[in-house]
Amino acid sequence: MNRYKDKKIVAVGGGHGLGRMLAALKGFGSNATGIVTTTDNGGSTGRIRHCQGGIAWGDTRNCINQLITESSLESIMFEYRFKGEGELDGHNLGNLMLTALDNLSVRPMEAIQLIRNMLKVEVNIIPMSEHPSDLKALTEDGSWVHGESSVDQMEEDLLQLDLQPKVPATHEAIVAINEADCIILGPGSFLTSIMPPLLLPEIGQAICNNKNAKLIFIENLSPEYGPAGRMSIEQKLEWCEKACGGRVIDVLIGDTLHANLSPKWPFFKADLASENSEWRHDRTKLMKAIIAQLDIDPEQI
Template identity: 70%
Template sequence: MTLYQEKHVVAIGGGHGLGRILSALKDFGQNATGIVATTDNGGSTGRIRNCQGGIAWGDTRNCINQLITSPSISSMMFEYRFKGSGELDGHNLGNLMLTALDNLSVRPLDAINLIRNMLKVDINIIPMTEHPSDLKALDENGQWVTGETSVDEMPDKLVRLDLAPEVPATKEGVLAIEQADAIILGPGSFLTSIMPPLLLPEIGRAIEINKKAKLIFIENLSPEHGPAGKMSLQEKLEWCERTCRGRKIDVVVGEEERLELKNWRCLNTSLASPNRVWRHDREKLQSVIETLLGE
């Protein structure tokens, strides 16, 4: 059996970063799982949530888009974004399709699987939760704000991040983590993509319990803005480990030398795409993950 058939990989995050990792894991097929953040409240997703409720679909849609390998009428529909001056301006049809399935009382995970099958996407995509929830943050001056876009705009460093209301994790996501041989955090927006799933106690507990899995943190290639940009890499790793009940991150993968990280194993390697220095190269990511799994 090959590595792709023997090993199970789970990647946790949201939006562009998670989609990039999942596209690097495409050869693992159904042995790869993405657990997607569902707290976004900006853009088309935020407008839909304001008037329809439900979880945020935008990051899930983004991940599915990056995994489409065969362009078709179906994929063109799913990726279509309306333009004009009316109510539909800026809305993505994929978001509306998933919202419509939710309104038809289709379970969110079943809705995603229906879309995956339609678009021939093999990799499992699981929302972190199937219940609506928002990010809530406390800064060092004692100010609380609610909503992902508000968190991103906070001028001061954060001291705490929560979900409001508290919601249960999707059971299939927890099971995938418990069975994984590797669990990948990042790349992506630290506070609004990587942290939200980790704030669910069942996910943190599942990572802590699975001692056989290699826990991998993949760094961004360009600095973040907002409160996440004020955090050191060490602080980010400590936040992750705290939500995972003290579970140690096994390896930190990045492009720069990280000599100050004495408490973590660091793998410094080229990850940037040749024509987009801020974007991770899929083949380089795939090579690194295969190497770590093969150790």
């Protein structure tokens, strides 16, 4: 029986951050949904996109990896990364499996459903869009930088983020946001994991329209590099709110107090770090921090 059957939670982001968040929400089962960034153009994912086209699968694979509950031959295969020389070196078999299933399916969502069923993953995984798109950033000198990897490495500060080409949001993502009791942004790379889904107008508008959901922003435990590392927490919250039609973030969760933070944003201080790594969020601590924001009996944890 689902212990949290009365609450639906949506987490938005990508990379390791969203995977960690969804692993923390595993107890919500199918009432938890991850809306995953699909703009990555680096590593194995970037090489596959260059050869095959399609959306970026790396962040989706990472989320599924962190949600696997039973070790099996299928899970070992999904997590396997090739080593050695030649074209396969560095490729993750899970990325190749998702690409192959995508090619065999009518739409990417079907490929994800097949993998979730195979690996017994209960939490819903939804790509932000089922159409390929890339991140681009406008620098202060008026030039555009293209590609998620390039944006992360920018030495200049940026004025604006956008997607190229413009693509529609996945229908299931909008439905999940509309039905959510809680919407979580982060943790993760701000410009390249959290922001891309919010750049889709339908997603930003859906978050704006759902006034009943608690909108939570979760800070990273260590500073970012590149342009995101030069942004203040206030700037990040303002960027999110602008993308979400002015919808004010209800609570900021982090482990460090901000002396000059506007009272507009209530702050919830929590020790979230894993015992093994100061920069990695602990799944149980994350879960308890989220539970504290919802009307859930702690005895159900």
